[in-house]
Amino acid sequence: MSIIQYKDIIEEGDLVLIYINRSQLKPITIRKGDVLNTRFGSFPHDSMIGLSYGSQILTSKGRGFVYLLHPTPELWTLSLPHRTQIVYTPDSSYILQKLDVVAGSRVIEAGTGSGSFTHAFARNIGETGKLFTYEFHEARYIQAKKEFSEHGLDKVLTCTHRDVCKDGFVVGKEQINGDAVFLDLPAPWEAIPHLEKVIAKDRRVGICCFSPCVEQVMKTVEALNENGWTKVEMTEVSALTWESRKEMVREVGDAIKRLKDVKRRQREGIEQLKKLKKKEEEEREEEEEEEEEEEEEKKKKDGEIEVEHASKKRKYEKQPKEKDRDRGYNPFGKGRRVAEGEEDFEWFDVSKNEREIKTHTSYLTFAVFVPQLTPRENGEIK
Amino acid sequence: MSSVHRQEVIGYDDWAILTLPSSATKIIQMRRGGTISLGKFGVFKVDNIVGYAYGQSFEVLEDKEVQPMKSISYGMEDNSESREATPGLDFQSSEDNRDLLDRGSENQKITAEEIEKMKKEGSGNEVANKIIEKIIQGHGSFDKKTIYSQEKYLTRKQKKFTRRFTVNSLTTSNLLNHIRKDRDPERILGLSEETLGLIMSHANVMPGGNYLVMDETGGLIVYSMLERMQGNGSITLLHENDQPKLALFRHTNYTEEELSEMVKPISLLEFIDPKGSRSSFVPLPEEVVDGMSEMRKTRYLRRVKRVRQVNATLDMVEGNSFDGLVYVSTINPVTFVPDIIDRLKGSRSFSIYSQYKEVLLGLNHILLRDKRVLLPNIYESRVRKFQTIPGKVHPLMTSIGGGGYVMSGIKVFPKEGAVASGRRSKKRRAEEAEAAVKLQKVEGEEDGDENAKPQGEVEEDYTTSD
Numbered sequence A: 001m002s003i004i005q006y007k008d009i010i011e012e013g014d015l016v017l018i019y020i021n022r023s024q025l026k027p028i029t030i031r032k033g034d035v036l037n038t039r040f041g042s043f044p045h046d047s048m049i050g051l052s053y054g055s056q057i058l059t060s061k062g063r064g065f066v067y068l069l070h071p072t073p074e075l076w077t078l079s080l081p082h083r084t085q086i087v088y089t090p091d092s093s094y095i096l097q098k099l100d101v102v103a104g105s106r107v108i109e110a111g112t113g114s115g116s117f118t119h120a121f122a123r124n125i126g127e128t129g130k131l132f133t134y135e136f137h138e139a140r141y142i143q144a145k146k147e148f149s150e151h152g153l154d155k156v157l158t159c160t161h162r163d164v165c166k167d168g169f170v171v172g173k174e175q176i177n178g179d180a181v182f183l184d185l186p187a188p189w190e191a192i193p194h195l196e197k198v199i200a201k202d203r204r205v206g207i208c209c210f211s212p213c214v215e216q217v218m219k220t221v222e223a224l225n226e227n228g229w230t231k232v233e234m235t236e237v238s239a240l241t242w243e244s245r246k247e248m249v250r251e252v253g254d255a256i257k258r259l260k261d262v263k264r265r266q267r268e269g270i271e272q273l274k275k276l277k278k279k280e281e282e283e284r285e286e287e288e289e290e291e292e293e294e295e296e297e298k299k300k301k302d303g304e305i306e307v308e309h310a311s312k313k314r315k316y317e318k319q320p321k322e323k324d325r326d327r328g329y330n331p332f333g334k335g336r337r338v339a340e341g342e343e344d345f346e347w348f349d350v351s352k353n354e355r356e357i358k359t360h361t362s363y364l365t366f367a368v369f370v371p372q373l374t375p376r377e378n379g380e381i382k
Numbered sequence B: 001m002s003s004v005h006r007q008e009v010i011g012y013d014d015w016a017i018l019t020l021p022s023s024a025t026k027i028i029q030m031r032r033g034g035t036i037s038l039g040k041f042g043v044f045k046v047d048n049i050v051g052y053a054y055g056q057s058f059e060v061l062e063d064k065e066v067q068p069m070k071s072i073s074y075g076m077e078d079n080s081e082s083r084e085a086t087p088g089l090d091f092q093s094s095e096d097n098r099d100l101l102d103r104g105s106e107n108q109k110i111t112a113e114e115i116e117k118m119k120k121e122g123s124g125n126e127v128a129n130k131i132i133e134k135i136i137q138g139h140g141s142f143d144k145k146t147i148y149s150q151e152k153y154l155t156r157k158q159k160k161f162t163r164r165f166t167v168n169s170l171t172t173s174n175l176l177n178h179i180r181k182d183r184d185p186e187r188i189l190g191l192s193e194e195t196l197g198l199i200m201s202h203a204n205v206m207p208g209g210n211y212l213v214m215d216e217t218g219g220l221i222v223y224s225m226l227e228r229m230q231g232n233g234s235i236t237l238l239h240e241n242d243q244p245k246l247a248l249f250r251h252t253n254y255t256e257e258e259l260s261e262m263v264k265p266i267s268l269l270e271f272i273d274p275k276g277s278r279s280s281f282v283p284l285p286e287e288v289v290d291g292m293s294e295m296r297k298t299r300y301l302r303r304v305k306r307v308r309q310v311n312a313t314l315d316m317v318e319g320n321s322f323d324g325l326v327y328v329s330t331i332n333p334v335t336f337v338p339d340i341i342d343r344l345k346g347s348r349s350f351s352i353y354s355q356y357k358e359v360l361l362g363l364n365h366i367l368l369r370d371k372r373v374l375l376p377n378i379y380e381s382r383v384r385k386f387q388t389i390p391g392k393v394h395p396l397m398t399s400i401g402g403g404g405y406v407m408s409g410i411k412v413f414p415k416e417g418a419v420a421s422g423r424r425s426k427k428r429r430a431e432e433a434e435a436a437v438k439l440q441k442v443e444g445e446e447d448g449d450e451n452a453k454p455q456g457e458v459e460e461d462y463t464t465s466d
C-alpha cells in the first residue's frame, strides 16, 4: 500500500493507524496471526483483514473498541515515533501552499529528521513529482528510509545519508532540478551555497528555511542575498485549536428571583430544615454501619476493588436523587449535575483553546530564485 | 495531460499577475503584439517580456521597452542588495534625530504639482530617480535624520515612484493574495493563504483523489484543487444554481474543455435525490443516429455525453465513493454536512471552512456526538510577517485581518451496538456526548459504571447556601 494513495479494503501487509482515543494513534502493519494488545483489550489482525478502512472493531467481550484508519500525512504526523523536533500541520500546510508544491513538483528537503514533513511533501507531489531528502544522522537516516519504504514512498523520493552543509545535494547522475527547497537544519546558511548546482535553471524556485531563532534567520537572510535569492520574507505561523463549549445563559433577574425565593424559604422552613438535617445524619450513620458489615463480608470473597465499588454504589442508591430534592426556584440547576447543553436551560455556543498552546515553532524565511533567462538575441525571441 | 498548468516561462496568451514596487497587483493577459499600461508607472510591450521565467522583474524604459532586473527592489531595500545601486544619491546623516523638526510635509519644498509635472517628462524609470533626487534635495531637514530613517524614507519614496514590475504566474496563492489585498476579500469569504493551506492539507487533497466540493469563492477552491491535482482525479462540484459559479476562471489559463474534464457539476437537488434526478433519456438506435444531418448529430451526441456525465456523477454520489469533502460555502454546514458524511468513503477526511468561528461551533457540537466522525477539530492559523533589517527585526505593524477557520474530521463506520449497552437512556447518551467534549473523546472504555461521573460537568454544591 501507499500512504499517498487511498485504498478501501485492509489487506495483509497494509499499514493501519489504530485510533484508540484522541491522543492515542498507533500505527501497525497487518500480519496474519499477529494480535494488537491495548489497554482496552486484544484485537487479532486476522479480524481486520477484509474490512473497510474506517471500520470500528470490538474486543471479543465487546467492552473495548478501536477504529482502523487509513494513514494520511497529517495523521502520521500525530502518530509517528519522534526522533527529532518535527514540523506540524499548521506550518507544513502553509509552506506547501506558499511554495506551490503540487503534483509534479520537484522538492529538496534537509534534514529528513523524523520524516514528518516528508510525508506531506510526498502526498502533494505524487508519482509525477520527485522528492530528494537528506539526513546526516545515520540512525535517523536508516529509520526514515525504512519507514518511507513501508509507506510506499520509494517511487516518489530519494533519501540520502549526507551532510548537506559539507557535501551538498548532488546525488549520483540524477538531475535534481528542484523547484522547491525546504531546509530544517541548524545552519541553513551553510547549505544554501550548495543549492545552485541542484535547483532548476529554467523556472522560478522557492525556498523556505525553518529556524527557531532570530539570529539564525539573520544569517540565513544574508546567505540568501549573497547567493542570488530574492524576495526574502520572514514570517511566523501561529496556530490555535478551538474546542466548542456551551456556557449557560444566566440572567441577573433570575439570580435575584432565586435569592428572594431562598430568603422566603429560609424564613418558612428553618425548623423543617433542621429536622431534615437531623434525619439525614441518622441515615448516614446507619449506612456507614451497614457498609462496614458488608465490607467485612465481602473482603473474604473478592478483591478490594470490588468491595470499594459495591460500597460506592450503595451510597449512591441511598442518597435522594439530586433532581428530586426540592430546591425551590432553581433557574440554573444549582446543586445538581447539569450536563453542558441540557435542554432545560439556555446556552451560549462558545469556544476555548487547549490548556497549553504552542506559541512558537520556528521562523519561516522564504525567498525565490529567478533564473535570468536571455530569451532574445538581437531583439528577436529565440 | 490537458489540465496540467504549471507556468514556467512567460508565454503569449497567458494570464498572469503583475506586482508593482508598492506591492499592488494586477491581473493581465499577454496578447501578442499588445501593450500593457501600468497607469502612472508607464507602458510596455508584451513582446518584450515573453520568454523570461515567471518571477522575472523589469524596469520600464522609454518607448515601451523594458530592462530585466534581478529583483523588483534591486538597489532599494537595505536588507537585500547594495544601496550604491541607486545612482546620484549622496547625502549627510545624523547620529540621532534630536535636531529633526516634527513638521511632516512642511519640510518639503517640492510641491505635488512639480512632481506631477516631472512624471510627464519621460516614460521610463529615469524619471523616478530624478524625482526622488529632487524630493531629497527639497527636504529641508533630510540631513538631520539618522541613516536608518533616511533609508526608510528613501525606500518609501522608491516604492512610490519606481517604474518597475514583476511578472508572476497565476498560482492560487498569488490569485488569492491579489483578491484579498487589491480586490474584495469578501469575494472569497475572507479566506487567507494560510487557511487555504490548512483546508487542502486537512482534506488530504492529492493527485488521483475524487473530491466533493462546495465552492462559494467564485472558483478559487476549485482552482486550488486543480493546481494540486494537475489533471489527475476529479472534483464533483455541488452548486445551488443552474450551474456552478466559477467567475474567476474567466481570467485564468483553463479552457472550458479542460475544466469539464475534471469538474463534474451537480446541483444540491440532484445530490439530495440522486435516484429521482436520473435522466429518463433512452439513446436512439444507431441507424437513426447515422441518418441524422451533421448538425443534428453533433447536438444529439453532445446530449448523450451530458446525460452520461450526469449519470456518472450520480453514480459517484449513490456509491458513497468520495475521497474527501471541501466545503467552502455560506450555506449553514449544520444543515447539510451531516447529510454529506455518508457519501464519503471510510477513513476519508473533510475540511469545512467558515469566515466565522461561530458557524463552525454549531457544527462541532453536532459532529462531536456523531459516531460517524472522528477528531472533529476547529483550527485557526494566522501568519505574521516580519521586517528583517539587521538590528531592526520586528513584526510588521499592520496586516490584513480575518482569514477564517477550518473544521476537519474523519469519516468512520461505527459498529451497531458498539456504544449503547441497551440500558442507557437517550438522555444519558447525550450527557456522555457532552462529557466527551471535555474528555476529548477518550474512547475505547465502556465499562458501564453508572456511577462513573463524566468529567468536567457543571457541578456546584450550593447546599449550604439554601
Ligand SMILES: C[S@@+](CC[C@H](N)C(=O)[O-])C[C@H]1O[C@@H](n2cnc3c(N)ncnc32)[C@H](O)[C@@H]1O
Pocket: A084, A085, A086, A087, A088, A110, A111, A112, A113, A114, A115, A116, A117, A118, A134, A135, A136, A137, A140, A162, A163, A164, A165, A166, A184, A185, A186, A187
Ligand atoms: C528538526 S529535524 C527535521 C525534522 C523534519 N523536518 C520533520 O518534520 O520530521 C533536523 C534534522 O536535520 C539533520 N541535520 C542537521 N544538520 C544536517 C546536515 N548538515 N546535513 C543533513 N542533515 C542535517 C538533523 O540530524 C535532524 O535530524
